[in-house]
Amino acid sequence: MNETNHDDRRGASIRASQHGLYPDSNEDATPLIKQILGKVENGQTLVLEPGEYHFWPHQAEEKFYYLSNNQAGLKRIAFPLLGRRGITIDGAGARLVFHGEILPFVVDHGSNIRLKNFTIDWHRTFFSQGEILAAGMDHVDVAIDEARYPYEVVDGTMRFIGEGWSHGFTEGIFEFDARLRRPAHLSGDNLGGVFSSENSAEYLGDSRVRLKGEFGRLARPGNILVMRHYRRYFPAVFMVDSKDVVLESLVIRHAAGTAVLGQFTENISLLNCAVEPDEASGRYFSSTADATHFVNCRGKILFRRCRMSNQLDDAANVHGIHFRVDEREGDCSLLLGIGHFEQKSMRPGVAGDDVVFRHANSLATLGKGRIKRIEQVDEWTFRVIFRAPLSPEIQPGCAMENLTWTPEVVIEGCRVQNNRARGFLLSTPRKIIVRENELSPAGSAIKISGDASYWFESGAVRDVLIEDNHFGECCYGPVSWGRAVIDIDPEVSGPDVAEATFHSGICITNNIFSTFDTGLVYARSVKGFVFKGNRIEANRAYRPDKRMRARLTLEVCKDVCVQDNYIATDVAEAPMLELNETLNERHHVELQPHLDTTPQAHVESL
Template identity: 30%
Template sequence: MKKTTFFLYLLIFSTVSAIGKTTNPIVISPKKGDMTAIIAKTLEEVQTEDIHLIFEKGVYRFKPDYARGKYMDITNHGNGYKRIIFDFSKFRSVIIEGNGAEFVFHGQLMPFLFENSKNIKVSNLTLDWDIPFTFLGEVVAVNEKEGWRDIKPFHEGFSWKVKNGFLEFPNIDDFSYEYPGSTLAFDPIEKRPVHGTWDINSKPEKVEKLPGGILRFHEKLNYYPPIGSLLSSKGDREHDRYAPAFDFKKCNNIELDNIVIHHALGMGFLFERSENIKLGNSGIYLREGTNRVISTTADATHFANCKGAILIESCRFENMLDDGTNVHGTYVELDEVIDQKTLRVKLGHFEQRGFDFVIPGDEVWFIKQPSPERRETAVVSLVKTVNDEYLEVHFVSDVPIDLQPGDILENKTWNPTFTMRGCIIKNHRARNVVLKTPLATVIEDNYFSSMMSSIFFRGETFFWYESGAVEDVLIQNNIFEYCAYSGMEHAVLNITPRLSNAFDTTTVYDKNIRFINNTIHTFDNRIVSADRVDGLVIKNNTILKTGGIEELYPEAPLIELINCQNTKIKDNFYEGDCKVAIKADEHSLQTLLTKDNEGFDSIKNKNSNKP
């Protein structure tokens, strides 16, 4: 670690460790039954801006009946009225000592909200739900021609019913999803997504009860799960992300240690416009001995428009239904140039509605069609909220004269440095790590196994509107094992911007990504797929092809380059039977350097004008 980075962490986390010395701790003991009202009363009676809670070891149960609530905009979740157990919005600093306490939640609840806090320290807690918001059953028969599948549903620990030909789950407190929705097949032994599986958006015509407790789902599918697999559903997309377990909004100096989440109704840890974060020795994974296959119903960790230093260290993330982590900013689309210093902009994705894209003092990049490059900047002087979708943004100086509707704005001020070290991420849907910050990023000494791409770079100017292009990434000394086993084609390292048709799809987007000293155990071929990268280095990696697992894309190359420049592929070792080592288009070939790649020489290279 560089000296400057080390001293930055030291300064940040010595500050965090010093908080809470000015307030007397409140000791809380476990009681039988619902403790929601007790916690609400405790928080309401604190008159200071600092709070220090100490929980005695034991089990604490929470229900939504008496939970305090309010309307909330939560990025990448459903906005709406949320019932919250621990609402720390009024506190400047928060310390929570869990001492191994276990919090068990029931129904639609948001466990923790921190908002505008300056110092936060939470340690030694376990979170779970008594009944998960998922449906699970074993696939016992499939008829693709007639379009049905037979499922033997799990009863113990789950809640559901069939009413008027429709499946209703979780059937808790008068709430159920409208249809099975996001559905995925899991291996019953490994408890990870089935090899070659595809996402299913399930909306059956009817669900029929058969003898022996079997349910027949009448539904034509493009992909039918294999007999013997466990099929898990988490509900329709409009409602399947109620809230994260922990939500941090506009907070500074956050330290989380030894926190385990076994289930949540959305993400595990969500950080929105927050600064200086350390998550260590924590996990999101299944409880030992459980019959479940799902932990959180969305990402383990998610960082939206954060800044300062982010460190995730010695953590374990498993069985989520989305990424291990996603670090990104937000693109907004220019709707209208109102005057020389005023723009109206639009928040593009429905789960960004109400998000604070900028505040006065923030600096903004202008990205003008057709180039995706960051160009001029300006500082925000005033923001007027039109509604949850549109903002009027006023600037200190004149905006560029050639702006036009459809151009993109990106917040330059709110981007973090990011480090992930010594973590294990596996057995879940989607990607291990998604990276979209231009500042220094280090991914080292981790163990990764992914259904989709393991390390994923995708800034996109439509649909998700997640910025942005990376400029300084080091990926080193990691172990990648059994990655990219989804039915859809992926790569272990996948760099693939997704820009709207108004933008040039040949211009460089990401820069300076170094993939060094990693070990990859792969059943398939595609290790690196890179599109529009300047300065990609693939060096000193060991790639070992393992047998005994079906290849999904046997014709794919080890490395594919599309519209890249200044790529270096050197000193790598490969052992296996791939048909094509390096596939590159003409533009990528012009500045491509390959040298001393052992095992590559026996494999032909393929040059193409097309990706």
């Protein structure tokens, strides 16, 4: 599936202005857009006039949703596309401004839906920011614009005031480099220390507040402090149980949680989309969590010419779910539990889906099955009946992954920069292509993981091509965000690790690594690892941290090929490869890359 596979044979266009909706009025457009959507037939296009529209939650459609990796609850929806087919919403360049606790777009049991040509923003953001005036290891003084980011300090506790909401700190504080508009070097969450929401604030007068904590790093006066005070309740676009959804030329300035969230949806395309703040606004943050997140989807997920910057988590996370086996009720029936609280009530699949069972620690395969029926016991438990008896090895404590709901992923011509944490987190057994992108997040640019112990995010990769990308100054945040530009680190342990690998078929070729530190790739438990034809250049944006001794560190890997790589003469010396716990000797390794003094053009700026 790509964007040309979606059926573009639409019916007549309907202009919102013909039904009384005009821009730039500052009136609540929510009730009128609800009426207009009721008149739009399947196969038609709703076109807005250019300009600005405002949406409040009071008269919005209401529906309860469980949002994976975000918070469940009753959602008020501005554009409810429920059970719709062949609908296009064309904003014609409009700016949609949302007020308060409202979810802008929901595509639920829809198909062939296209959203294009508009910007999403909130009048009062769900995070706040201020300028750092002074700092010590136990405090930081901040000047906050009270008109843009209203707040109050009562009895040592700071509360932020929004449109219909008031909240204290939820995830603490975060420092941005004011000049570079990116996370401050090595700062991390809560200035690398401990910050409590209670008894931690003192109002100093003249819009100045002192925040107290036990910080691990000294904040820099003049930098920007982002204050995180709202949970992940309102993505900008949410897709569920849908098919063939295209987001085209959307700009998402802000969202309370993941900007774009999809679960149990088949074929999603993001074309020329952006999750980024408007620099003219002075804001240093975009979405409060990931730019995009896709859970138990299938078909193809396509990113093309997209930009993701300044979000407070990863650019994209694509994965399945490992469900915990809690009880075996016979040969064909299991009780499954939810492992992570952010996956509450996410179903294990539907009848006919193929699944695999894994050891919780080693992730070794224990058996397979096909679902006959699913019964939801409560928000945390499902009873799953299978068509045939299961292997006797499948017992309480192991994990189950749905193999049917796994997507192919293609990411081309995108740019990721200036965000907290990582770039692309990719865990799916189907084809993955990451090509011609510019990547410089504060952590690893690409992370391929998998676990059944904390996040319970599944997806052993089998066919990954990473080629023709430009990796810039990655991993300038804390080491917990990444030890290398590409981190392949499934959380596997136990004696079975030495017998089989979890990931396989990873090819990293013809990329430019413009790095200030040593580590390019860390890989664990991979069969068929290729690092070929890459160029390594010097980057002096930061001092080296030396998180890895060698450029490539491989642990418990099979069939390794490292050859024909080039290194510029001004790159600091370091071993090319470190092999630990190698599983066999079928390796082709050139320990000394070619020296190259020839200038080479970077990937063209997007």
